[in-house]
Amino acid sequence: MAVVPNVLIATVTHDGSVSAEYTHTVVGLANRRDLQTTLVTLTHENLVTRGRNRLLSLFYHDFPQYDYLLFLDPDIGVSVNQLVTMILRNLDVVCAPYRLKNPSVTNVAISNILDDSMFPLVEVEYAGAGCMLLSRRLVEDVVKHATQQGWYYPDPQAPVNTERFIYDVFKIGLVPDLNAYLPEDYWFCNLIRQLGYKIYVDLSVSTTHNIGLSLPYNISMLIREGKSDAEQAQDTQQNIGA
Numbered sequence: 001m002a003v004v005p006n007v008l009i010a011t012v013t014h015d016g017s018v019s020a021e022y023t024h025t026v027v028g029l030a031n032r033r034d035l036q037t038t039l040v041t042l043t044h045e046n047l048v049t050r051g052r053n054r055l056l057s058l059f060y061h062d063f064p065q066y067d068y069l070l071f072l073d074p075d076i077g078v079s080v081n082q083l084v085t086m087i088l089r090n091l092d093v094v095c096a097p098y099r100l101k102n103p104s105v106t107n108v109a110i111s112n113i114l115d116d117s118m119f120p121l122v123e124v125e126y127a128g129a130g131c132m133l134l135s136r137r138l139v140e141d142v143v144k145h146a147t148q149q150g151w152y153y154p155d156p157q158a159p160v161n162t163e164r165f166i167y168d169v170f171k172i173g174l175v176p177d178l179n180a181y182l183p184e185d186y187w188f189c190n191l192i193r194q195l196g197y198k199i200y201v202d203l204s205v206s207t208t209h210n211i212g213l214s215l216p217y218n219i220s221m222l223i224r225e226g227k228s229d230a231e232q233a234q235d236t237q238q239n240i241g242a
Helices: 020-030 048-062 082-086 137-150 184-194 229-239
Strands: 007-014 036-042 068-072 076-078 094-095 110-118 120-129 131-135 152-153 165-167 173-175 178-181 200-202 206-210 213-218
Touching: 007 020, 007 048, 007 076, 020 036, 020 068, 020 076, 020 082, 020 206, 048 165, 048 184, 048 200, 076 094, 082 131, 082 200, 120 184, 131 137, 137 165, 137 184, 165 184, 173 206, 184 200
Parallel strands: 007 036, 007 068, 094 200
Antiparallel strands: 068 131, 076 206, 094 131, 110 120, 120 200, 152 165, 173 178, 206 213
């Protein structure tokens, strides 16, 4: 009998609201027989960096039996069948592409394709964390590194007489080499690449980013029929944007 992966779905919300597309995704995952899922949400969290750090730390401390941590933002919807296929790829980190918060462009939250030899699965320098799957092995390595660097503090919500920490690995700030102030997605991707991990994006996964109106993404927006994989990958490189 095949082993069924355990996936912790982790969501940070500012005001407790989620989109219909997000709800359909979570319910669809819960009804699958080839996955075991649990949903953890942080409501009324105004700092997404703090929220992601707390959820990663909860996964590490409180859900040791779970194989994967899936960050899924409350305004993101994903094709369930395609998302399950992405999860079952058994990668340490893989993301689904989604549109940026600008309805006038079709760019997706990816930067710099490094390897397109397995297209539509591509290795990238950076990807948005709105739909990001992390393995237990990767999270353990991140926590070990954060501990060595002193990037942690006591969890103020830990049960009495319980030692539990929050690891500050989703950061935000100025990147002098790029002369840019970049979000937590970039900083986390940079960290795990420094730890030796490759970041993959499965471009075949269809998504919706709801910003008050629904911004759909599917791979046909990046490629055209009749082109080789190499030509499709080149088209993709020209149509991405962080």
